[in-house]
Amino acid sequence: MQRIGVFVCHCGTNIAGTVDVAAVSESLGKEQGVVFSTHYQYMCSQAGQDIIKNAIAEYKLTGIVVCSCSPRMHETTFRKTAAAAGINPYMVEIANIREQCSWVHKDTISGTEKAIILGKAAVAKVNLNAPLTPGETPVTKRALVIGGGIAGIQTALDIADAGFPVDIVEKKPTIGGKMAQLDKTFPTLDCAACILTPKMVDVAQNDKIRIFSYSEVTSVKGFVGNFDVTIKRKARYVKEDVCTGCGACTEKCPQKKVPNEFNLGMDNRRAIYIPFAQAVPKVATIDPDYCMMLKTGKCGVCSKVCTAGAIDYKAKDEYVEEKYGAIVVATGFNPISMDKFDEFAYSQSKDVITSLEFERLTNAAGPTQGKLLRPSDGEHPHTIVFVQCVGSRCDSCSEKGKEYCSKICCMYTAKHAMLTRDKYPDTDVYVFYIDVRTPGKNFDEFYRRAVEEYGVHYIKGMVGKVSPEGKKLMVQASDLIAGKQLHIEADLVVLAAAIEPDKSARPLATMLTASMDTNDFFTEAHPKLRPVESPTAGVFLSGACQGPKDIPETVSQAGAAAAKVIGLLCKDKLTGNPCVAHSDEMMCNGCSTCEKVCPYGAITYVDKEFRMPDRTTRVRRVAQVNEAVCQGCGCCTVACPSGAMDLKGFAGKQIMAEVDAICR
C-alpha cells in the first residue's frame, strides 16, 4: 500500500487564476492511498521543494504526485527532490494542470473539475508505480566515422583532439571527398585544396586516427557505447604499408584508357592509379575491372617497376571487426544524373557539362590544367550559359528531379560566373535563375559583386531547351522580366545539377537502424534542438548526409557532431532510461512480432530452458529486450499478440488505472 503525498502548485496566477487550487488539494486528499495533500505558490522553488522533502520525512511518503506544469518542464526537478529525500525518483508523477488545464480553460468551475480529474489519474498511477533503477553499460572509448570527406575529416580531427581514438572508413582509395575536387570556395575564393589538404595530412599524422580507405562498413551490431562493426577492406592489390606512393607504376601501366572518376570521366587514368597528387593515404590502387594482369594474367608491368615490392596480385578482400562507442555518419552527396533531362542535351553534347565537371575544368590539377576549354574540341569558349535549379525544386511527383532546393548551387554558380569573367574578360556569361538564394555571411554581397563588378548577365527565367548545331549550342530561354524569348548561341552550357545523398546511405541506415526521410537524407533527432544526432542512440550525423550543405555549414556540423561524440565517450558508464520494454517470458510465445516492429533493433530472441511443473525442462524461444538500446517507445507492447510485452513505468495496468480514474 502506497503512502502518497499530493502537492498542488499555484504557479503564481498561471494555475491559481483559473483553478481553485485549495479545492483540488482537498479533493485529492480523499483519494485512495493519499495521506497528505497541500498547495503552495511555487512548488518548483526551493521553499516548495522543501515542503515536499519535509512531507516525505514526516508522513513517510512512498509516492509523490505534483499537480503543476508539463512534465517536460519540471519532472526532472521533482524527481531529483524525491531522490534527495530518499524516495525512488520513478515514484513521482506529474499531473499537468497548467498547459493542459488552466491555460486552456477560462472558467474556474470547469478548470477546477478537470484539474481534480487529472490529479486523480496521477494518484491512480502512483498507486501502481514500482521503484525503477536505470541500468548501466560500459562505453567503448573509440569512435567510427563513416565517410572521409570534409565532414568526416573535421569530425575525426575534433574527436581525436579530445584524446579519443577514431577510425575513418572511406570507400574510395583516398580521403578528401567532394571538396578535393573543387577549385575555389565561396565566398572568400580560397583554393579548396589549399585548405583541405593540410587537414588531410593532419588526419594521416594524427596517431589517434586510423584511416580505412577503400573500405566499407558491412555490418553493425550492438548499441550505444557498444557497437560491433565489420569493415570490409577491399583488395587494392597494393600493400598499403609497403607502397611509398612514388607513382612509378602509374606512369608505366600500359592500360591507359580507364575513365578517370576523379575528373568525372573527362580524361583517362591508368589501371593502377593514385587519384590525385595529395591523396591520403598516398598509396596506389589497382582497378580490377581494367587491370590486364588481374583479368587475363598477362602483364605484371607494375610489379616489375615497383622498387618497394608493394604489388600483390593475389590480395583478397579482408574483413576487420572493431568495437566502437559512437558512430558518425558522414556519407555526403553526389550530383544527380542528368540523363533524363533531354531538353538540355547533356548526353548529346560534350559541351553541356555539370557544375562539378566545370570545377574540374577550371582546376589547375584537372584535365585541362585549369584552362577553361571546351571538352569537345579544346577551344576557348566565348559564350557560356549557366542553368540553375536543374533537378532541384521539382514537383513531388517528378521522376527526374528532387523536391528540395539543393542550397549550394546559387553560390557556386555565382562563383563560376565571377571567376570566368575575371580570368577571361572576353567571355559573355549568362546565368538563368528562378530565384537567387544567398542567405549566409557575405553571400549576397558575393552574388552582387558577380553582377555589378564582373558584369555577369543574370536573367530571371529558365532555359527551355539546348540544341547542338554544328559547333554551337543553341539555347532557347525566357527572360521573364523583359517578356522575351531569348536565343543564345553558346559555346558551353553548365547545368547546376541537384544534389542527392550518396547511394551508400540507404543500406547504411538500415544497418544502423537510423531513420531517413523520403529523399534518403538522414533524419535528425530534433530538427531544431538536436540537429546532429540521429534518433538512434549513439549515431551522429555530419555534413550533407543530413541535408544539402555548403562547406562552412558542414564544418560547423562536423564539429557539433564531434562534441556530442566526445560527450558520450567521456562517460565511463551510460545510465539508461529505466522506462523500457520488458517481456514476461512465461507469456511470450516466440512469434517475433515485437522484433519486427522495434525501430531500434532492441529485441532479440533466445532459446531458453524452462522448468515445467512436472520437473521436466523445456526449451522455448522467447523475446529479450536489450535495455541499453530500448528507447521505451512502446511499439512492441502494442504489437505483442500474447500481451507479454509491457513498458516499465507505463504498464498496461497503470494506463488503465489512469483511464479508470478519469472515467470514474
Add this chain to the structure above:
Amino acid sequence: MADMERKREQILRISGVNPRKCMRCGKCTATCPSYDEMEYHPHEFVYMVETGEIEPLLKSESLYKCLSCMACVERCPRGVEPGKLVEAIRLVAVREKGGDRITANDIPALLDDEMPQQAIVTAFRKYQK
C-alpha cells in the same frame, strides 16, 4: 464578374490544373515553339488564370496559335501543365454562343497541297463546338 469567376472554375475543372503550383520559372515559355506567334505565353496563361484575368485570354488569338505540342507540360518542373490550361480556355471560348473558330464552310478555302488533311480535321475538331 461572377460570370468570369464561373468560367475560371470551369477552366480549372476541365484542365485539372492548379495554377498555384507554379513557381514562376518560365521554363514553359522558354520551351514554347510558338512563342513569336503568341500574344500571351504559357507562363502568362498560368499567372492570369491564377489572378482571375480570364477575359483577355478568352479573346486572345494565342488560343489558336498554341500548337498543342505539350512541350510545356513535359518540361514544367512543378507539374503545372500550362498546355492543358490553354486547351481548357480554348474549349470554354468555342463553347460560347458564336464561339466557333471554324465552320464546315471554311474548309474548302483551307485545302491546299501543302496542308495535310489530318491537320484540317484536327483543327475542325478542336476549334468548333
